[in-house]
Amino acid sequence: EIVLTQSPGTLSLSPGERATLSCRASQSVSSSYLAWYQQKPGQAPRLLIYGASSRATGIPDRFSGSGSGTDFTLTISRLEPEDFAVYYCQQYGSPTENTFGQGTKLEIK
């Protein structure tokens, strides 16, 4: 089973700043089947990025994903107040290879 480790656990930034979130896999993620989700308090997760770098429908272009192999990054170029949330990475691609990272909490500084 591929283990995903997200860092940092908590990131404290101010609106307007740039956020960089990391997701590291214990083994190479095939075909860049790496996704990112955003979860706000009391809400369901929302798909942001799939295929490591493709934005899901309706996601603002301040969100971008990059990486391959075992190292992936979610970047939010200029933080808006609504971006403060918990972010999860997920490796997908087959029924038996489907795991989430433990999450990074992005909080207002």
Add this chain to the structure above:
Amino acid sequence: EVQLVESGGVVVQPGGSLRLSCAASGFTFDDYTMHWVRQAPGKGLEWVSLISWDGASTYYADSVKGRFTISRDNSKNSLYLQMNSLRTEDTALYYCAKDGSSSSLFDYWGQGTLVTVSS
């Protein structure tokens, strides 16, 4: 607009059983694989189970294998999760999720239904 509405979550004693339901609308339900994903209070996300578009294939996380059964009724646009031999560690918010690519990519989620296993 895609909508997924879960129901059936309650407080149940350890060893008990429960059936969760998910009503889907806004898309062609029988074209898509569907999943259950859970989140224990204050914790991260854990995939639970999936069922193929036709119900012919099902998969389970090791933590629920042999205790949970996923099913669907395409005539009713509904997904189900039968949960038996419940344990305290099954306490969680259970989400129904649509698979956008038949590869366990969750493009739409419901709001979840809370299952509490406690004596």
